[in-house]
């Protein structure tokens with residue numbers, strides 16, 4: 001198996017290291033030899049700690065697709081457009097299998113690439129694109145193939161989970177922790193994709209397609225990142241018995257599919273709440289299998305390269321499935337449910353001036369919107385300075401809660417925009 005690797009960053013270098021260190025093991029397992037014969041990167045002279053001896057260098061990665069010595073292309077550059085997409089299209093059109101770690105590409109162009117792969121009868125594999133080292137694509141596509149899936153959810157971004165758990169455990173500063181995550185090779189080239197929830201949404205859109213056999217629909221994922229999660233929210237969460245995690249949730253109901261990524265309060269005694277640092281976890285619920293849980297490192301050189309090589313090995317061994325577990329012409333377009341329709345419990349933190357009647361006014365708004373309150377806590381006492389009033393609601397439709405928070409924000413005694421975090425029903 002003669003491999004062409006495009007992109008020699010964290011993941012690309014990890015792949016070269018695995019092939020170098022485990023050449024014999026891979027060959028014993030598959031009866032094939034794996035050799036990287038060609039590479040493409042930005043700098044030919046950079047020392048990456050791995051040898052590129054004997055490999056053909058291409059300045060233009062797309063040329064890997066037409067190199068007659070290359071049997072399989074690994075796209076490890078990233079980005080939904082440009083060279084990464086051009087290379088995948090060119091390789092599939094040339095009848096060469098493609099392995100990619102690029103969730104942005106799959107989330108935006110997944111269905112059309114899957115169609116191209118089918119047309120040319122070549123595999124397009126992307127295990128590394130979802131939850132890093134966890135073999136979740138394989139589990140969803142093959143392990144759970146006999147089930148109708150009702151829900152798939154989890155922690156899908158290692159950088160955000162690392163930031164949230166470090167903030168919780170060390171009280172450290174957001175920017176400094178993000179810098180650590182970047183240095184550890186966890187973050188995207190543009191880390192706003194991580195912290196703004198976009199990367200998790202890319203992965204959720206892919207999981208939705210795998211779970212429900214529907215075309216990938218990234219544009220209908222509701223997305224909210226972790227920038228507004230404050231030390232105060234983390235402390236209040238602890239007090240109420242929760243931890244805060246960025247979750248991606250895709251759920252099938254009679255009305256359609258809801259797809260959402262946002263910070264969640266998760267009860268401390270759940271499996272998800274105990275997933276820390278760069279670890280990811282995915283829970284998939286099927287009608288025959290019931291609930292299944294998968295956990296492992298969601299980012300970083302070794303785990304991601306491990307997932308890339310799992311695809312390479314499958315393809316070499318002839319184990320090939322449709323890209324999203326179902327041929328494109330058998331996919332069903334299923335309507336998406338907007339987040340305003342979501343029904344759940346909410347954590348709300350209000351910042352108000354502690355004047356007589358403020359709690360009565362807040363209560364009146366909640367009464368008018370028919371929102372019932374499970375608990376209410378007030379911290380601090382000062383008519384001049386703002387104090388925190390924290391509420392946990394019973395189940396309510398999100399649209400009603402949003403209306404209530406808008407009314408409260410308009411009060412004279414409101415000092416800041418109300419903060420809301422959804423409480424996960426796991």
Ligand SMILES: NC(=O)C1=CN([C@@H]2O[C@H](COP(=O)(O)OP(=O)(O)OC[C@H]3O[C@@H](n4cnc5c(N)ncnc54)[C@H](O)[C@@H]3O)[C@@H](O)[C@H]2O)C=CC1
Nearest residue numbers: 007008009010011041042076077078083101102299300304
């Ligand atoms: N780092 C991680 O933990 C994970 C990364 N991924 C995905 O893997 C892919 C690669 O990510 P990383 O290795 O982390 O990024 P990286 O930024 O470390 O590596 C990308 C490499 O591609 C090179 N590159 C950029 N434009 C190029 C071009 N036109 N031609 C050839 N090379 C070019 C860059 O110089 C860089 O060395 C991305 O799609 C990313 O989303 C997926 C799972 C985990």
Ligand SMILES: N[C@@H](CC=O)C(=O)O
Nearest residue numbers: 157158159187188299
């Ligand atoms: N930036 C991503 C990398 C893996 O997909 C993350 O932090 O999870």
Ligand code: NA
Nearest residue numbers: 127130132134
């Ligand atoms: Na994976």
